[in-house]
Amino acid sequence: MDTSMITNVCEYEEVAKKKLPKMVYDYYASGAEDQWTLQENRHAFERIRFRPRILIDVTKVDTSTTVLGHKISMPIMVAPTAMQRMAHPEGELATARAVASHNTIMTLSSWATSSVEEVASVGPGIRFFQLYVYKDRNVVAQLVRRAERAGFSAIALTVDTPILGRREADIKNRFALPPHLTLKNFEGLDLGQMEKTQDSGLASYVAGQIDRSLSWKDVKWLQSITSMPILVKGVITAEDTHLAIQCGCAGIIVSNHGARQLDYVPATISALEEVVKAAGGRVPVFLDGGVRRGTDALKALALGATGVFVGRPVLWGLASEGEAGVKKILQLLRDEFTLAMALAGATKVSEITRAHVQTEQERMSQLPSTITYSRL
């Protein structure tokens, strides 16, 4: 498909699929096991409907918002996705430039093929650093300190991955990072090699390094070694929301890791309200998982999210056209979100309310009216 004719973010996936080696595309695209949650992350958005308000002056629609004190152009930000140089030679640097040009936030993956320093060298930008807590706490402390020094503004701590989820394509493909690439943040650190084994090479690597014992006390430890705000990424229950807030986290990202961890968890848009209610306005709540349209972002905000993160579409844009592709992805989402706000009758993000959407539960609880009416 001629990319100048692309009219929505999903169309980039077809382009990317044709360009990328199967092993790479499969790694990016896969969910865990039956990939039910992968589909559900999209389907659940479909079950939420808008209640647009009409005859409102929408001459000026302002999509800007503030996240952890940073003013950004729109409540649509970039999620951490690993190993972006598999998609395009410029990898995370291309993404960083595109995101900065849109004045929104980029989250850099711990498993990036570019280091925090390289990404920071691209120029000014608001960046978060996604962190896995490894068994070697020194490694973690070093990473965090480097992220701070490189000007990153917050930590997104992944809490849903004590073990890697079962992505069957990666197992069948014996997925391993292409040999000319490396997890740049770990260069020079002794962490073991990713070996080609019976299962996916990444799984072997992770199995060796990810700390399965990670628990709430480690969040407290993390807070003792950094003053950066910590977002807890991967909370989807009210119970864990309360614990996260008690622990002093700065925010929650409702996430199911792109449906790559435990299959048959709810879509993040389905889990969002439970977390928002439990948070009770004490910390901002964000969402990732399945965001493909400006309308998805509007739904998430109406249900209480402060913002959303987009994952795979950035990879598809990157694979298709590098920095220009990522820019286009963000532009499409920005244009769609602006349009959706206007058509819903909101001119500022703060004007988006719960009444702008109707959930499936509300729809199902609409009982028939007992009042008869005359049709004119």
Add this chain to the structure above:
Amino acid sequence: MDTDMITNVSEYEEVAKRKLPKMVYDYYASGAEDQWTLQENRHAFERIRFRPRILIDVTNVDTSTTVLGHKISMPIMVAPTAMQRMAHPDGELATARAVASHNTIMTLSSWATSSVEEVASVGPGIRFFQLYVYKDRNVVAQLVRRAERAGFSAIALTVDTPILGRREADIKNRFALPPHLTLKNFEGLDLGQMEKTQDSGLASYVAGQIDKSLSWKDVKWLQTITSLPILVKGVITAEDTHLAIQCGCAGIIVSNHGARQLDYVPATISALEEVVKAAGARVPVFLDGGVRRGTDALKALALGATGVFVGRPVLWGLASEGEAGVKKVLQLLREEFTLAMALAGVTKVSEITRAHVQTEQERMAQLPSTITYSRL
């Protein structure tokens, strides 16, 4: 498909389908009539979602559990499926070896192509004997006594088959046991031949032998002739749960006979909670029907089952690769179940609770909050 590359239990079905004669595959695979319940046994699992707890130390996940006093490696056991030598020359003996190597429980079908003595001769293992009550009570008594002497630990009494369900493929295929095989437990007993008639040959045989008059008094009779604990297999209502417990049964297997009896009964995972609530922890409740993933077992346990039985996947593993195939099927389920426990945040089977899942009813009952909240 190269069986090295099999990454889930369902993939063994494709391999088996290619290897087996149509009549045999159809016999194993079929449900009754429209096969609605057959699909529903799978679909209903999809409607149950997880509520995983994060930041819990899952270094050591222990999948072991105790069933009727027997400690086993995981709450996933093997259901009775008939005539396993149609799948593979080693039939039930291969299954018995594979199950014993996994230290879990095998249920031997009354309609096995290997006798209880042959199965016991394979070596030590925890085995249950599935029983149909025949018109000739002497036959039943002999079978039960032989099962006891062969070291079987419990009876699984099938109560949903006063008449064979209408499996249309078997009728069209004029299903009959291949002539070189025999229902080994009935060798030497005068039970009539399976004849090729207008309907499936098996139906004729069963019509002649199964006692349509079977009722609760017969359960009491059965208890007088054996001290083996009796599990009642095929209960799906609260009313029958109460009656079974009053009758002194040792446990209930919520089962719809692999969707082969009455079509349009609920999926067993849907019926489970009603039975669990009625049982009120007086006896253990088990489930069979549609278990294909470790996540299915976790859902059943969260809803109150003590364990689950797996039927068809064992046949597919057996048909594909004999004992090695059955071993692999059990290994896949064991690994998936272990992973699911870890990702859900439980380290022992006893830590699995109702709060780890969300049923469709709970999802639909989430009504909109009347409290407004501020988005940060």
